Each structure stands twice: as structure tokens, then as C-alpha cells.
Amino acid sequence: MDDDPQLFDYMLRLADNGIVLAQRLGEWVGKGPALEEDIALTNVGLDLLGQGRMWLAYAREIEARYAPPGRGEDALAFLRDGGEFRNLLLVEQPNGNYADTMARQFLFDQWHLMLLGALAGSKDARIAAIAAKAAKEVRYHLERSADWMIRLGDGTELSHRRAQDAVDALWVYTGEMFSVDAIERGLVAAGVAADAASLRDPWRSAVAAVFDEASLAMPGDGWMQGASGRGGKQGIHTEHLGHMLAEMQIVARSHPGARW
Amino acid sequence: MSSEWPLWEIFIRSQHGLAHKHVGSLHAVDAQMAIRNARDVYTRRNEGISIWVARSADIHASSPGDKDALFEPSNDKVYRHPTFFPMPDEVKHI
Amino acid sequence: MYAQMVDTGVSKVQDVAQMTPEERAFQDRIDADVKVEPKDWMPEAYRRTLIRQIQQHAHSEIVGMLPEGNWITRAPSLQRKATLMAKVQDEGGHGLYLYCAAETLGVSRDAMIADLHAGRVKYSSIFNYPTLTWADIGTIGWLVDGAAIMNQIPLCRCSYGPYARAMIRVCKEESFHQRQGYDIMLALCRGTPEQKAMAQDALNRWWWPSLMMFGPPDAASVHSAQSARWKIKLLSNDELRQRFVDQTVPQADYLGLAVPDDRLAWNAERGHYDFGEIDWQEFHEVIKGNGPCNRERMQTRIKAWEDGAWVREAALAHAEKHAARERHAA
Numbered sequence: 168m169d170d171d172p173q174l175f176d177y178m179l180r181l182a183d184n185g186i187v188l189a190q191r192l193g194e195w196v197g198k199g200p201a202l203e204e205d206i207a208l209t210n211v212g213l214d215l216l217g218q219g220r221m222w223l224a225y226a227r228e229i230e231a232r233y234a235p236p237g238r239g240e241d242a243l244a245f246l247r248d249g250g251e252f253r254n255l256l257l258v259e260q261p262n263g264n265y266a267d268t269m270a271r272q273f274l275f276d277q278w279h280l281m282l283l284g285a286l287a288g289s290k291d292a293r294i295a296a297i298a299a300k301a302a303k304e305v306r307y308h309l310e311r312s313a314d315w316m317i318r319l320g321d322g323t324e325l326s327h328r329r330a331q332d333a334v335d336a337l338w339v340y341t342g343e344m345f346s347v348d349a350i351e352r353g354l355v356a357a358g359v360a361a362d363a364a365s366l367r368d369p370w371r372s373a374v375a376a377v378f379d380e381a382s383l384a385m386p387g388d389g390w391m392q393g394a395s396g397r398g399g400k401q402g403i404h405t406e407h408l409g410h411m412l413a414e415m416q417i418v419a420r421s422h423p424g425a426r427w
Numbered sequence: 428m429s430s431e432w433p434l435w436e437i438f439i440r441s442q443h444g445l446a447h448k449h450v451g452s453l454h455a456v457d458a459q460m461a462i463r464n465a466r467d468v469y470t471r472r473n474e475g476i477s478i479w480v481a482r483s484a485d486i487h488a489s490s491p492g493d494k495d496a497l498f499e500p501s502n503d504k505v506y507r508h509p510t511f512f513p514m515p516d517e518v519k520h521i
Numbered sequence: 522m523y524a525q526m527v528d529t530g531v532s533k534v535q536d537v538a539q540m541t542p543e544e545r546a547f548q549d550r551i552d553a554d555v556k557v558e559p560k561d562w563m564p565e566a567y568r569r570t571l572i573r574q575i576q577q578h579a580h581s582e583i584v585g586m587l588p589e590g591n592w593i594t595r596a597p598s599l600q601r602k603a604t605l606m607a608k609v610q611d612e613g614g615h616g617l618y619l620y621c622a623a624e625t626l627g628v629s630r631d632a633m634i635a636d637l638h639a640g641r642v643k644y645s646s647i648f649n650y651p652t653l654t655w656a657d658i659g660t661i662g663w664l665v666d667g668a669a670i671m672n673q674i675p676l677c678r679c680s681y682g683p684y685a686r687a688m689i690r691v692c693k694e695e696s697f698h699q700r701q702g703y704d705i706m707l708a709l710c711r712g713t714p715e716q717k718a719m720a721q722d723a724l725n726r727w728w729w730p731s732l733m734m735f736g737p738p739d740a741a742s743v744h745s746a747q748s749a750r751w752k753i754k755l756l757s758n759d760e761l762r763q764r765f766v767d768q769t770v771p772q773a774d775y776l777g778l779a780v781p782d783d784r785l786a787w788n789a790e791r792g793h794y795d796f797g798e799i800d801w802q803e804f805h806e807v808i809k810g811n812g813p814c815n816r817e818r819m820q821t822r823i824k825a826w827e828d829g830a831w832v833r834e835a836a837l838a839h840a841e842k843h844a845a846r847e848r849h850a851a
Contacts (some may be wrong), residue, residue, distance in 0.1 A: 176586070186599070187767050189602075190594060192688045193593040193594050193602070193606055194593075194594055194609065196586065196590045196593055196606060196609050196613075197583075197586035197587050197590040197609060197821075197825070197827040198590075198612070198821070198824075198828075199825070199829065200825075200828070200829025200830075200832035200833055201432065201454065201829060201832075202454075202613055202616060202617045202620070203453050203454060203455065203464040203465075203467070203617070203832055204829075204832075205610075205613050206444075206464075206468050206471075206610055206613050206614055207463065207464060207467035207468075208465050209606055209607075209609075209610040209613070210467050210471070212606060213606055213607060213610070216599065216602065216606070217603065219599075220599055220603075223599075240599050241597075241598045241599060244599055245597070245598075264828070264830045265829070266832075267827075310463070311463060314459070314460075314463070317839070318456075318835060318836045318839040318840075319832070319835050319839075321842060321843075322834070322836060322837075322838045322839040323831065323834055323837045323838045324833025325831050325833070325834075325835070326831055326834070326835030326838075329831070368662050372815060402537070414594050414595055415594060415595065417595055418595050418596070418597040418655050419597040419598070420452060422597075422713060422715060422716065424713075425557070425597075425712050425715075425716055426708060426711075426712055427597040427598045427601055427655075427705075427708055427709075427712075430631075430830060430833040430834040431631040432833065432837065433837070434621075434624065434673055451618055451621055451687075452621040452624070453617060453621070453688070454630065456836045456837050456839070456840035457840040457843065458791060460836070460840075468614055468617060471607075471611075471614065471694075472694070485592070488560065492749070514821070
């Protein structure tokens with residue numbers, strides 16, 4: 168197909184969200200606020216990592232069509248520099264405290280589920296199948312993260328403040344989720360990609376409903392980082408990604424060509 | 428303030444099983460969290476399709492089966508809680 | 522093992538003649554392989570010893586998440602990363618099952634965690650060693666999980682029902698842990714010279730601490746004898762250690778790695794490997810808190826626990842408010 172390079176780029180956008188957020192959640196393993204929660208959060212990380220790998224597998228097939236043989240999942244995950252990563256700025260933000268982690272998760276999960284819902288209707292059968300499978304997992308992620316927003320927002324004075332601070336700080340990264348650049352516009356027109364802009368209103372209503380129950384205030388929509396076509400999806404990241412990748416890629420890059 | 432989460436007993440019905448079986452316990456603040464935690468803790472390997480949870484404090488148990496008078500029946504409350512892990516079919520040496 | 526040197530509170534094994542009728546009946550039940558259940562009468566020393574043993578075991582699982590968790594973010598492939606995350610998560614689950622088993626004996630999980638943080642209860646010495654390279658992750662799976670499973674399989678038959686049932690679940694889930702470790706070692710040993718050297722270096726560092734996992738020699742342990750009598754320890758330290766060496770040496774040979782022990786040699790007469798002297802001073806120092814990572818491990822656990830306090834309190838506060846609202850509505 169003529170638009171394979173664009174489609175490849177779009178697959179990286181989907182894959183990198185999973186890989187990068189799973190990497191962040193991996194930092195929590197063994198350090199969660201309760202044993203049960205530690206185990207549950209790791210399941211979310213494992214799901215996202217699995218989804219990332221499914222998107223990368225398809226990315227490779229697409230890349231192989233115009234630049235054979237195409238890079239494998241590990242070459243894509245461990246040998247790309249920060250500027251080649253296509254994840255949203257939101258998912259690369261540091262874990263912070265548990266409210267920061269849960270707010271990041273909730274804002275993403277709510278969008279992620281809607282996006283996958285739209286992608287399940289993609290004209291590209293592979294995309295539709297992966298999205299349908301991932302949506303089942305993400306529905307549960309959203310249940311959990313929405314639940315935690317409510318528990319923290321409606322918990323103690325301290326947890327309420329931390330939840331509100333987390334939402335306020337992360338809000339600036341939410342606009343990027345609904346931005347549509349030339350690459351996505353073309354794929355949307357072809358019926359392959361989801362129209363992210365159309366998700367904004369339903370996302371806002373869903374988030375508002377949870378915040379209402381959590382007695383959290385909806386932040387005002389000011390300037391949004393990365394929403395103007397110069398953000399994570401275009402490879403322009405926050406400083407956090409570079410540090411994350413330095414850690415993630417160190418072993419793989421120290422032994423070029425090695426198999427593990 | 429004590430922030431210890433209450434203990435819950437978890438019962439899971441597997442794909443092949445006819446009835447819910449006790450699989451273990453965990454801590455959670457309410458039933459909804461107990462069900463979610465049970466999914467993550469006790470069905471990591473697709474062990475079940477239906478989950479029941481009950482507060483350990485609400486479980487009443489019969490007296491020990493032993494007829495020997497030395498093992499006097501105590502009250503009907505579980506002492507803290509019972510952990511009736513089912514014997515998996517794969518484990519042959521029990 | 523994961524529970525090394527568990528104090529039974531007795532100075533010598535109790536003689537039948539000294540037993541009260543209850544104690545004798547209890548021992549008879551144990552001898553007849555009848556499981557002890559939470560509501561059954563049990564000698565106080567049995568109950569206390571079990572609490573110590575099960576919680577040491579549980580703490581070992583939880584602290585044991587840290588050295589391996591140390592490499593989740595640096596795992597060199599996505600498949601290895603996913604496997605390691607799942608494995609460390611399993612350790613958390615195993616700690617959870619074990620804490621629950623101990624809770625049937627009348628001690629709360631928070632109290633056990635407080636004991637750990639205050640240094641009143643130990644965890645396995647092995648987790649006080651650092652994980653320095655990726656090969657350490659393979660070595661831990663191969664040796665440490667291998668050693669653990671040797672101890673845990675007999676514990677599936679131990680006398681206390683909840684503990685035995687927890688061990689069955691643990692053993693069932695743990696079957697892949699040792700294999701994933703050996704699989705990492707295989708990949709390294711079939712890889713570049715640098716990878717092979719990494720594998721050898723890890724074996725050199727982990728071999729002796731792994732042998733120490735089984736605890737002091739039998740001759741030095743009065744507690745082992747009483748625990749054996751109660752069937753909460755089914756095979757002796759030396760027996761398990763020998764079994765481990767016999768099983769592991771051929772596995773090292775297959776990898777082409779050298780076991781770091783000059784005195785290691787097959788003894789045809791005994792039908793076992795002879796091996797060198799363990800540095801028991803090092804073992805006792807590590808147990809006392811002077812291992813390379815003791816302080817760091819405890820600091821990490823305490824920080825996680827303290828950082829999580831407000832989250833646990835918030836969840837409880839919300840549940841109480843929510844329940845109150847429901848009562849009000851009804």
C-alpha cells in the first residue's frame with residue numbers, strides 16, 4: 168500500500184503507548200501500597216506490554232512490505248532513540264506518588280478504551296482484531312483506575328488533595344490524545360485509523376462523571392502540550408523519556424547483536 | 428489510625444468446576460475491591476470465571492471433625508480464618 | 522531455606538514421657554499424618570514456631586521481589602521483561618498466600634510486617650546479595666528458585682493444613698520459575714563470549730550463598746529436630762543441600778560453566794558429590810544484618826510501606842463513607 172510508512176508510524180504510536188506505560192508500571196513492582204495492589208498493577212503492566220508487542224509485530228509486517236525485512240520487536244523497542252518513539256507525552260510522565268500514577272492511568276485508560284473501541288471497526292482486519300482483544304483488557308484497567316480515582320478523591324483530605332494535584336498536573340498532557348496530524352488524517356480517511364478528535368467529547372463526559380463521584384474538580388482547558396502537532400506522536404518528548412530509555416535499553420545496547 | 432484492610436475469603440468457579448471452591452484469602456476494603464483483587468491474585472492463570480467473596484469475619488465454621496474428647500469443640504467462628512486451598516489435580520504427591 | 526534457623530522455643534526435643542495428654546494426642550495425630558487445622562488444639566510452641574516459620578517464608582517472598590525487580594526495567598528483550606514481571610508478581614502472590622496461612626494462627630499481616638521492619642523476624646539470607654548483571658536474574662531463577670522448590674515440595678506435606686495448601690499452590694505456580702532462570706542461562710552460555718563470562722561471574726557470586734540457603738549443618742540445629750517431629754520440616758538441611766548439589770552440578774556442566782569449588786568431586790562410594798566447606802561466618806553475618814544489601818532491602822520495604830500508608834487509609838476511609846451513605850439511603 169502507498170501509505171505503509173504512515174501506517175507503520177501509526178502502529179508505533181499504538182505500540183509505544185503500551186511499551187512505555189508498561190515500563191513505568193514495571194518500576195512499581197515490589198513497591199506498591201499493598202500486596203494486592205502491587206499484584207493488580209503488575210497485571211495492568213503485563214497487559215500493556217503484551218498489547219505493545221502485538222502492535223509491534225504488525226508494525227514489523229508493515230515495515231517489511233516497504234523496507235524488508237522489517238525490524239523485530241526488540242530492535243524496535245531497544246534500538247530506537249527517543250526521537251523515534253511515538254508514544255503520548257502522558258504515558259512517559261514519571262510515576263510520582265500513587266495518586267499521580269493512578270491519575271495518569273485513569274486519564275489514559277478512559278481514552279485508550281474509546282480509541283480501541285473505534286479501532287475495532289477499522290477496515291484493516293489485523294488492527295480490528297488486536298484492538299478488540301486489547302479492549303477486553305483495557306475495560307478492566309479502566310474499572311480499576313476509575314475506582315481508585317473515586318477512592319482517593321473521596322478518601323481522606325490528604326488523598327483528595329493528592330488526587331486533585333495529580334489531575335491538575337497531568338491535564339496539560341491530555342489534549343495530545345485528541346490531536347490529529349496529517350498522518351492520522353490520511354489513515355482516518357482510508358477507514359483504517361480512529362478519528363481521535365471525535366473521542367474528545369465522550370472522553371470529557373466520562374471523565375467528568377468519575378470526577379464528580381470522586382469530588383474532584385475538572386481542570387480548565389488551557390494550553391495543551393504536544394497538541395499542536397509537535398508532541399510525542401511526532402517524536403518530540405519531555406525530558407523524562409530519554410532517562411527512561413537509557414535505563415530500558417542499556418543491556419540490549421551494550422551487547423550489539425547478542426541474543427537473550 | 429489502624430489502616431489494616433479487612434480479610435476476605437475468596438471462592439472461585441472454574442471453567443470445569445461445578446461449584447465455587449475456596450481458593451484462599453486476601454485483604455480489601457470492600458466487596459468490590461475484594462472481587463477485583465481476587466481476579467488479580469487468584470486468577471492470574473485463567474483459573475476461574477466467577478468469583479464470590481465473603482468477609483472472613485462473617486464465615487461460620489463447624490467444630491473440628493475429630494471425635495476425640497481432647498479436641499474440644501470451640502465456638503463456631505473460624506479462628507481468624509480458614510484457608511481451604513483446594514488440591515490441584517496436577518499435584519500427585521499429596 | 523526461605524525460613525532459616527526457625528526458633529522453636531525449645532532447648533531439646535520433647536520426650537513422650539514429659540508430654541501432657543493433650544500434647545501426646547496431638548503428636549499421635551501428627552504421626553498418623555492427620556492435618557492440623559486452625560481450630561484444632563495445638564501446643565503453644567507449635568503455633569509460635571509455625572508463625573515464625575511461615576512469616577519468615579512470606580517475608581522472603583516479599584523481600585525477594587526486590588533483587589529481581591531491580592532488573593525489570595533493564596531486561597534486554599520484551600519477552601524477558603514480560604516473563605520477569607510475571608515471575609516477580611508471582612513472588613508477591615506467594616507472599617500473600619503465606620501471610621494468609623500465618624493469619625489463620627491468630628496474627629495479623631500488618632503485625633507481621635511490623636515485625637519484619639523492626640528486625641524481629643528474618644527473611645532468607647540469599648536476598649541480601651546484590652543483582653549486578655542480567656545474568657544474576659538467570660542465576661537466581663536457576664539456583665535460588667531451584668533450592669526453594671526443593672524445600673517447598675516436601676512442605677506440601679507438612680502437618681499444618683493451611684501452610685500445606687499454600688505450598689501446593691506456590692509449587693504449582695513456581696514450576697516455571699526455575700526453568701525461566703535456566704533458559705536465561707542457556708541463552709547466555711550459547712551467546713557471545715561476553716555473555717558467557719557474565720553467566721560464569723554470576724554463578725561464581727551466587728553458588729555459595731545458594732548453598733547457605735539451606736541453613737546451618739544438622740549437627741548445629743536443635744530446632745530442626747523438634748520441627749521434624751512436628752512435621753513442619755520434612756527433610757534436614759544437609760539432606761536438602763546434598764540433593765541440591767547433586768542436581769545442580771550436572772546442570773552447570775551442561776551449560777559449560779564451572780562451579781566455583783575446588784573440592785567439588787563425584788564420590789562414587791557415596792553416590793553423591795563431595796563439596797567444600799561453607800563459610801558459616803559469612804552466613805551468620807548476613808543473617809545478623811551485615812550482608813551487602815540488608816540495610817538497603819529493609820529501607821526499600823519500609824519506604825514502600827510508609828509511602829503507601831496514606832493510600833491504604835484513603836481506601837478504608839472511602840469504604841467507610843460509602844457504606845455509611847448506603848446505610849443512610851436504605
